[in-house]
Amino acid sequence: MEAMDYDTEKPSKSNKKAIIWSVILTTLIVGTACVLATYFLHPDYGNTTPPDSEPVSKEPPTQGPPLEEIYRVECLPGQFPSEEQCLAKGCLYGETTVEGVPWCHFPENYGAYRMVGSREDRPWGFQVRLQRIEGVPSQFGGDIDSVILAVEYQTTNRLHFKFYDPGNQRFEVPLSMPGTPESQPSNPNYEVRMTENPFSLRIIRKATGTVLWDTSFGAFTFADQFLSISTKLPSSNVYGFGEHEHSSFRHDLNWRTWGMFSRDQPPSDGANLYGVHPFYMSLEEDTKAHGVFLLNSNAQEVSLQPTPALTYRTIGGVLDFYMFLGPTPENVVQQYTEAIGRPYLPPYWALGFQLCKYDYGDLDTVKEVVASMRQYDIPHDIQYGDIDYMLRQLDFTVNPDTYDGLGEFVKQIKEEGTRYIIILDPAIAANETTGSYPPYDEGVRDNVFLTKSNGDIMFGKVWPDYPDLPGGTCPYEEWEEAVENCRAYAAMPDFRKPATREWWTRHIVDFHDNQVEFDGIWIDMNEPASFVHGSVNGCGDNKYDNPAFKPRIWGPVLADKTMCMNAISYVTDSQPDLQYNMHSLYGWSQTLPSLEAAREAVGDKKRSFVVTRSTYPGSGRYAGHWLGDNTSRWRDMGMSIIGMMDFSLFGMSYTGADICGFFQDTTEALCRRWHQLGAFYPYSRNHNTINVAPQHPAVFGEDFALEVADVLRIRYRLLPFLYTLMAEAHIVGSTVVRPLMHEFTSDSVTWDLDRQFLWGPSLMVSPVLDEGHVELNMYVPKGPWYDYYTGAMVNRNVEQTWVTVPTPEDTINLHVRGGYIIPTQQPANSTMWSRSKPFGLIVALDSVDYASGNLFWDDGETVSTYENEEYYMVEFNAEKGSLRSTITHPHDTLVNDLVLDDIHIWGVSDNINTVILNGVTLEESKWDFDTTKRVFTLSDLNQPMKTDFILTWT
Numbered sequence: 002m003e004a005m006d007y008d009t010e011k012p013s014k015s016n017k018k019a020i021i022w023s024v025i026l027t028t029l030i031v032g033t034a035c036v037l038a039t040y041f042l043h044p045d046y047g048n049t050t051p052p053d054s055e056p057v058s059k060e061p062p063t064q065g066p067p068l069e070e071i072y073r074v075e076c077l078p079g080q081f082p083s084e085e086q087c088l089a090k091g092c093l094y095g096e097t098t099v100e101g102v103p104w105c106h107f108p109e110n111y112g113a114y115r116m117v118g119s120r121e122d123r124p125w126g127f128q129v130r131l132q133r134i135e136g137v138p139s140q141f142g143g144d145i146d147s148v149i150l151a152v153e154y155q156t157t158n159r160l161h162f163k164f165y166d167p168g169n170q171r172f173e174v175p176l177s178m179p180g181t182p183e184s185q186p187s188n189p190n191y192e193v194r195m196t197e198n199p200f201s202l203r204i205i206r207k208a209t210g211t212v213l214w215d216t217s218f219g220a221f222t223f224a225d226q227f228l229s230i231s232t233k234l235p236s237s238n239v240y241g242f243g244e245h246e247h248s249s250f251r252h253d254l255n256w257r258t259w260g261m262f263s264r265d266q267p268p269s270d271g272a273n274l275y276g277v278h279p280f281y282m283s284l285e286e287d288t289k290a291h292g293v294f295l296l297n298s299n300a301q302e303v304s305l306q307p308t309p310a311l312t313y314r315t316i317g318g319v320l321d322f323y324m325f326l327g328p329t330p331e332n333v334v335q336q337y338t339e340a341i342g343r344p345y346l347p348p349y350w351a352l353g354f355q356l357c358k359y360d361y362g363d364l365d366t367v368k369e370v371v372a373s374m375r376q377y378d379i380p381h382d383i384q385y386g387d388i389d390y391m392l393r394q395l396d397f398t399v400n401p402d403t404y405d406g407l408g409e410f411v412k413q414i415k416e417e418g419t420r421y422i423i424i425l426d427p428a429i430a431a432n433e434t435t436g437s438y439p440p441y442d443e444g445v446r447d448n449v450f451l452t453k454s455n456g457d458i459m460f461g462k463v464w465p466d467y468p469d470l471p472g473g474t475c476p477y478e479e480w481e482e483a484v485e486n487c488r489a490y491a492a493m494p495d496f497r498k499p500a501t502r503e504w505w506t507r508h509i510v511d512f513h514d515n516q517v518e519f520d521g522i523w524i525d526m527n528e529p530a531s532f533v534h535g536s537v538n539g540c541g542d543n544k545y546d547n548p549a550f551k552p553r554i555w556g557p558v559l560a561d562k563t564m565c566m567n568a569i570s571y572v573t574d575s576q577p578d579l580q581y582n583m584h585s586l587y588g589w590s591q592t593l594p595s596l597e598a599a600r601e602a603v604g605d606k607k608r609s610f611v612v613t614r615s616t617y618p619g620s621g622r623y624a625g626h627w628l629g630d631n632t633s634r635w636r637d638m639g640m641s642i643i644g645m646m647d648f649s650l651f652g653m654s655y656t657g658a659d660i661c662g663f664f665q666d667t668t669e670a671l672c673r674r675w676h677q678l679g680a681f682y683p684y685s686r687n688h689n690t691i692n693v694a695p696q697h698p699a700v701f702g703e704d705f706a707l708e709v710a711d712v713l714r715i716r717y718r719l720l721p722f723l724y725t726l727m728a729e730a731h732i733v734g735s736t737v738v739r740p741l742m743h744e745f746t747s748d749s750v751t752w753d754l755d756r757q758f759l760w761g762p763s764l765m766v767s768p769v770l771d772e773g774h775v776e777l778n779m780y781v782p783k784g785p786w787y788d789y790y791t792g793a794m795v796n797r798n799v800e801q802t803w804v805t806v807p808t809p810e811d812t813i814n815l816h817v818r819g820g821y822i823i824p825t826q827q828p829a830n831s832t833m834w835s836r837s838k839p840f841g842l843i844v845a846l847d848s849v850d851y852a853s854g855n856l857f858w859d860d861g862e863t864v865s866t867y868e869n870e871e872y873y874m875v876e877f878n879a880e881k882g883s884l885r886s887t888i889t890h891p892h893d894t895l896v897n898d899l900v901l902d903d904i905h906i907w908g909v910s911d912n913i914n915t916v917i918l919n920g921v922t923l924e925e926s927k928w929d930f931d932t933t934k935r936v937f938t939l940s941d942l943n944q945p946m947k948t949d950f951i952l953t954w955t
């Protein structure tokens with residue numbers, strides 16, 4: 002008996018062979034059964050429902066030979082089990098030297114759930130019941146026996162499917178998503194099939210038969226603190242998932258696992274960063290695209306493998322998926338943002354250049370920096386105050402020693418055209434003398450903070466200092482000592498409570514009215530970040546802070562650098578829950594209340610501005626996002642393009658990285674190139690940290706300052722175009738920073754391009770990203786394309802090609818795509834002045850002399866101008882020999898004093914003798930035709946924007 006027991010646990014070689022055969026046979030049999038049991042569940046396939054008889058329960062999976070490496074899905078992730086422990090879970094064990102390949106993995110056709118009963122049809126789709134198969138070993142315990150899968154056919158291109166526990170209301174993310182439809186679309190582009198035992202799900206694109214999802218892979222698991230599902234993918238082109246530092250836009254499927262849990266973490270390879278975006282887009286082999294969103298906020302990870310396949314693992318909530326069928330990448334983003342909410346339209350001035358630094362030291366230094374911007378005439382729309390404007394880093398205070406007069410200064414620069422943004426961290430200092438710091442006292446009174454289960458406030462520590470430090474500053478250099486001895490207790494507002502939102506608004510409005518008339522708010526440290534782990538008193542032993550499975554997120558515990566998972570955190574006023582579920586929603590939950598408070602503070606129905614560090618799907622509706630605390634390194638500058646492209650997929654169009662880098666001293670060469678690239682960030686801000694060399698545009702001397710002013714003037718010239726793109730993103734959900742892949746999807750070279758990007762469909766930005774380089778190997782997709790600076794064509798009728806272009810130190814490559822018209826405006830030192838300057842047009846003709854474009858214009862700062870029809874919209878169309886404008890949404894008062902002065906038409910094929918504007922021959926002094934470059938330039942037209950025009954040339 003002893004020997005036999007031993008044999009069962011550790012099969013001898015001959016035993017192993019027998020088992021191998023039995024597995025192969027079982028696999029064949031089960032495999033056939035699966036095919037037979039595949040139901041066509043779409044109504045198009047008639048009323049085929051599963052048989053009512055209960056299928057025979059399956060034996061627990063038998064152990065067999067390890068699978069070929071690319072088919073392996075990890076069993077017991079993160080546990081590194083021994084062979085015995087692995088086999089005991091019904092899994093297979095096979096050592097390999099290939100990094101990332103799991104040793105302990107699920108057998109083929111493994112399944113922990115089967116379908117029971119019949120499919121229940123509903124007006125919106127159907128649901129089925131899944132039952133855990135008896136005898137299948139549990140991975141981490143807490144398995145839920147009975148699970149419902151509800152499949153909603155929401156629209157032709159949107160499928161919603163959710164696995165949940167019918168016996169127990171589990172946490173669901175309080176994001177408002179489209180509701181259950183009353184009926185199904187008549188001919189959806191997808192089809193859903195299932196196998197019964199083990200249960201698996203397949204989603205198929207009807208038009209092509211491409212299988213978009215196939216979960217007959219790995220193991221579907223639904224336990225209290227471990228929910229997992231794997232799917233094969235139709236191709237290796239996977240984009241998205243965040244927030245991470247990705248070294249390529251297209252994912253590396255070579256066994257990478259990405260944790261998602263919001264964390265105060267400077268971008269580092271493999272780290273989970275500030276926001277959470279469980280969304281990916283996949284480009285199928287035939288270049289159709291689809292997207293998948295997992296609506297879940299618990300600590301989670303996704304593992305990518307070369308099969309190609311992926312596995313989701315999360316530790317709470319439900320498995321709530323939305324699939325978007327595209328079929329173009331832009332369609333996918335439009336459909337995704339239709340569901341989670343379209344990006345917000347920032348005020349026009351928020352597209353201007355922005356300047357910031359942590360620890361200017363004092364107001365006089367800020368004044369000097371602002372004066373140096375004026376001195377070199379560098380466009381400057383926004384100046385910031387980081388936490389050093391505060392007294393001891395306390396929200397809603399101004400340091401009376403170093404920033405006395407800040408309120409007056411802000412009033413003055415605003416009159417000159419430069420706005421002011423303040424930072425606010427969520428953490429509220431708790432150690433001020435009672436009565437001296439109303440934000441805390443009133444917060445206690447109104448019960449606005451995260452608490453322990455007994456109702457006492459749970460304290461962390463962030464930046465605010467204790468009031469009584471000797472000499473007023475922290476004498477400790479060492480981090481841990483400073484945290485312990487200098488940092489005050491800090492309470493975290495719970496922004497899901499109405500009382501908190503009232504309290505937050507009250508203090509924001511009060512600060513605006515009585516101290517500093519800021520224009521918008523920058524919300525930082527809202528992961529929420531803390532310098533102690535969990536709380537000042539730890540978290541205690543509990544299942545939320547110590548789950549059996551911890552996804553691959555940084556730090557030894559979930560509460561690393563944040564609040565305890567067992568902190569009480571409200572979903573709604575009447576629904577207390579836990580940080581365990583709400584943690585990654587913290588920054589998201591702070592965003593709308595901050596925007597509403599800022600709007601109330603600035604008044605007059607002005608849009609105001611919020612930029613946030615921590616984000617979740619839907620954050621784009623209310624705010625922009627900077628890419629975090631990057632370092633002043635060449636590689637970080639390059640990766641900022643990928644970061645922006647990722648956020649384009651996540652429905653946030655107002656993004657950018659800190660120009661010249663945040664940590665460490667920048668160099669003049671890096672900072673020069675970074676200003677060139679940053680001039681094309683939708684969110685264009687130069688910012689760096691404390692104790693590093695200043696890096697504002699004027700600090701490197703006159704030549705540098707004038708170069709920065711020049712490249713920013715290109716930005717300002719193009720602002721009407723950028724604003725139109727932002728408006729389109731807001732209206733239809735298109736991307737602003739657009740990967741070339743979105744426009745040239747059938748050109749497989751573009752699938753990997755992430756060192757160049759587009760603004761909308763038509764402006765290509767190709768920066769130098771490497772130190773010392775003065776030429777660039779640049780990809781030019783199918784043309785024609787025109788050089789922005791000269792209007793010369795680079796490739797009429799040439800197929801796509803790589804070219805090496807000289808790119809001197811002071812230049813960034815910009816190209817305009819034939820077929821498009823870009824609206825421009827003469828630049829100025831801020832948008833306050835540029836908005837009244839004459840407009841212009843760049844008309845880049847395609848190979849049949851056609852081009853079109855448009856302009857969206859409003860007052861640039863009132864809320865909901867599109868929704869309230871308080872905007873002006875004009876379309877431009879060029880054909881052979883003519884260009885006309887058509888005002889599609891007139892609004893005379895908005896454009897009364899505005900004119901169009903210059904037009905640049907590129908790629909004109911026939912020579913020009915006569916030019917007629919609105920029926921009148923134009924004097925020759927107003928136009929010029931360069932017969933070599935084929936560039937036709939008109940100037941001083943003085944054409945009113947409030948009337949249509951027709952321009953012809955022969």
Ligand SMILES: *[C@@H]1O[C@H](CO)[C@@H](O)[C@H](O)[C@H]1NC(C)=O
Pocket residue numbers: 431432467490
């Ligand atoms: C800071 O405030 C907390 C909460 O009231 C209190 O427990 C703690 O003792 C205070 N610490 C100091 C140094 O005053």
Ligand SMILES: *[C@@H]1O[C@H](CO)[C@@H](O)[C@H](O)[C@H]1NC(C)=O
Pocket residue numbers: 375417418829830831834
């Ligand atoms: C900005 O330019 C305008 C003219 O376009 C000028 O009147 C104004 O003084 C300038 N402002 C600053 C702050 O330099």
Ligand SMILES: CC(=O)N[C@H]1CO[C@H](CO)[C@@H](O)[C@@H]1O
Pocket residue numbers: 244245246247268274627628629630631632636637638639640641642643644645658659
């Ligand atoms: C320079 C830069 O932006 N690098 C990284 C900054 O951080 C974001 C994430 O917040 C990354 O995506 C960028 O690649």
